[in-house]
Amino acid sequence: MAPPCAIVIFGSTGDLTQRKLLPALFELARHGRMPDRCALVGFARGETDDAAMRARMRQAAAEAVGPGGLDGAAWERFSTTLHACPGAYDDPASFARLKATLDRLDVEHGTQGNRLFYLAIPPSSYAPVVRNLGAAGLVPRGSGRAATGWTRVIIEKPFGHDLASATALNTEISGALSEDQIYRIDHYLGKETVQNIIVLRFGNGIFEPIWNRRYVDRVQITMAETIGIGSRGRFYEEAGAMRDIVQNHLLQVMALVAMEPPVSFDADTVRDEKAKVFKAIRPIPLEEVDRHAVRAQYGPGTVGGAAATGYRGESNVAPDSVTETYVALRLMVDSWRWAGVPFYLRTGKRMPKTLTEVAIRFTRIPHLLFRDLPEEQQRPNELVLRLQPDEGISLSFGAKVPGADLEIRPVTMDFSYAKSFGAEPTPAYERLILDAMKGDASLFIRADGVRETWSVVQPILDAWAARGKAPIPVYPAGSWGPAEADDLMARDHRRWRNT
Ligand SMILES: NC(=O)c1ccc[n+]([C@@H]2O[C@H](COP(=O)([O-])OP(=O)(O)OC[C@H]3O[C@@H](n4cnc5c(N)ncnc54)[C@H](OP(=O)(O)O)[C@@H]3O)[C@@H](O)[C@H]2O)c1
Numbered sequence: 001m002a003p004p005c006a007i008v009i010f011g012s013t014g015d016l017t018q019r020k021l022l023p024a025l026f027e028l029a030r031h032g033r034m035p036d037r038c039a040l041v042g043f044a045r046g047e048t049d050d051a052a053m054r055a056r057m058r059q060a061a062a063e064a065v066g067p068g069g070l071d072g073a074a075w076e077r078f079s080t081t082l083h084a085c086p087g088a089y090d091d092p093a094s095f096a097r098l099k100a101t102l103d104r105l106d107v108e109h110g111t112q113g114n115r116l117f118y119l120a121i122p123p124s125s126y127a128p129v130v131r132n133l134g135a136a137g138l139v140p141r142g143s144g145r146a147a148t149g150w151t152r153v154i155i156e157k158p159f160g161h162d163l164a165s166a167t168a169l170n171t172e173i174s175g176a177l178s179e180d181q182i183y184r185i186d187h188y189l190g191k192e193t194v195q196n197i198i199v200l201r202f203g204n205g206i207f208e209p210i211w212n213r214r215y216v217d218r219v220q221i222t223m224a225e226t227i228g229i230g231s232r233g234r235f236y237e238e239a240g241a242m243r244d245i246v247q248n249h250l251l252q253v254m255a256l257v258a259m260e261p262p263v264s265f266d267a268d269t270v271r272d273e274k275a276k277v278f279k280a281i282r283p284i285p286l287e288e289v290d291r292h293a294v295r296a297q298y299g300p301g302t303v304g305g306a307a308a309t310g311y312r313g314e315s316n317v318a319p320d321s322v323t324e325t326y327v328a329l330r331l332m333v334d335s336w337r338w339a340g341v342p343f344y345l346r347t348g349k350r351m352p353k354t355l356t357e358v359a360i361r362f363t364r365i366p367h368l369l370f371r372d373l374p375e376e377q378q379r380p381n382e383l384v385l386r387l388q389p390d391e392g393i394s395l396s397f398g399a400k401v402p403g404a405d406l407e408i409r410p411v412t413m414d415f416s417y418a419k420s421f422g423a424e425p426t427p428a429y430e431r432l433i434l435d436a437m438k439g440d441a442s443l444f445i446r447a448d449g450v451r452e453t454w455s456v457v458q459p460i461l462d463a464w465a466a467r468g469k470a471p472i473p474v475y476p477a478g479s480w481g482p483a484e485a486d487d488l489m490a491r492d493h494r495r496w497r498n499t
Contacts, residue, residue: 002437004037005114006105008098010089010129011121012042012053016156021120022057023064024429030074033434037110043085043098053084081109089125095136113149116436120156127172134176144180145439154183154436157248158239162461163454170447183436184445188249190428193387197256197358200393208261210362212337217380219257220344220359220497221250224351226303229325233316240323242457245347251278251453254343257358258333267442271449278452282332289463294473294484295324298350301477308350308477322472325349328485342492346485350477356387359497370406377408391425392416
């Protein structure tokens with residue numbers, strides 16, 4: 001159970017709040033996971049009063065629950081904790097009003113001066129809000145781990161647009177906050193299946209001994225989506241797949257796969273190990289970017305039987321845009337454990353399937369006992385961690401096909417979350433908000449994690465930016481990406497695992 005606290009959502013009228021944060025908070029309350037004394041404050045220019053905010057939030061919660069219908073009694077209990085605080089992000093008077101509201105709620109709801117601020121606002125407002133929180137005396141420095149009167153700030157992604165802006169943002173916010181107060185969120189890390197990478201590796205005896213260059217041939221991490229950019233053209237034109245997915249989600253997942261066993265499970269120890277992975281990723285020289293990185297954009301095609309427009313035909317996208325919707329990377333980790341083992345990362349929109357998975361391909365058997373069989377029948381083992389959908393883990397191995405002849409075929413041992421536990425995994429935002437209330441920052445990104453991940457992708461972004469509007473490869477919507485990505489693999493005598 002989390003301690004009593006007030007949660008302030010900046011940007012409470014926005015999309016993220018309505019679709020994710022509010023439903024997550026309500027679900028936590030419905031399952032008795034919210035503190036028994038808590039208050040939720042919505043801060044936005046568009047807020048007016050408690051009644052209007054509660055009505056809007058009820059609607060959002062009902063939409064999130066879907067046809068099953070909202071639990072009315074639970075909602076009535078929950079809604080009494082919701083309070084509106086209209087205000088502007090750059091207006092000190094609004095923050096003085098927020099302080100007065102929080103002081104009042106401490107008395108009314110018994111929240112004991114514990115405060116969690118959630119910045120669900122455009123990135124350009126992160127620094128002004130943090131500055132104003134500091135100036136209003138709302139975030140006493142060093143109070144992130146205090147027993148009572150703690151203050152913490154959750155900051156949404158994206159954290160910076162490149163290495164320079166991320167570093168500048170870190171410097172700005174650390175003017176008002178100490179690192180123990182800063183919770184940089186990557187909701188991917190809140191997914192059960194992502195956390196299960198740690199449990200699989202360090203909660204079992206059989207995997208860790210083979211989790212290294214001697215037994216692993218390559219690691220492939222894929223995050224593919226069938227959807228295009230939808231109505232997010234304006235946002236996507238500024239971001240692109242490298243900034244939107246690779247710099248954060250894929251590198252974070254890679255770190256969990258590649259890190260050394262931490263000596264304990266506390267936040268800093270785990271994050272120390274992840275940071276070592278990022279530091280060990282071999283820098284890609286500017287002039288060699290094309291050998292290690294491929295970008296591409298979807299053209300017109302067919303996805304799931306339906307015709308799909310190309311990226312340049314989407315709304316709010318420039319007709320000569322070179323923003324990438326696909327990235328494939330080949331990264332090497334210069335460490336004792338991973339020397340010589342490539343990590344292939346790729347993400348794309350308008351792919352044939354929506355899936356996120358980590359595939360660990362093991363080395364070939366050292367001696368081919370069944371010489372007369374074609375080599376493809378004696379495929380190396382593969383461990384696939386399915387992060388979504390159909391969350392689970394499968395291990396493939398060769399088995400004899402029944403019959404008088406010797407024929408080997410790959411089969412799988414399969415674990416499925418839904419079948420084994422009969423329950424859906426806890427949604428990421430629920431888990432992460434709960435952790436922040438409890439003061440557990442293990443699943444949040446530390447300042448060095450942000451810096452190091454930007455450092456990994458920056459040379460690639462620079463090389464691409466230097467080419468201006470020169471055309472980039474195009475792949476048909478509904479395909480697994482451009483030929484250039486296949487070439488990247490072929491140079492290593494390998495092929496992508498396309499499921
Ligand atoms: N939506 C998602 O699924 C998602 C996923 C991952 C990360 N995020 C991140 O979460 C943050 C919020 O995203 P969102 O999708 O909720 O954005 P949004 O729908 O545009 O909402 C933005 C909120 O911020 C407020 N705001 C403050 N300054 C603003 C400005 N200059 N222009 C427009 N609105 C401003 C708006 O409230 P008032 O206008 O009422 O003040 C609104 O409540 C962003 O940093 C985004 O990158 C969102």
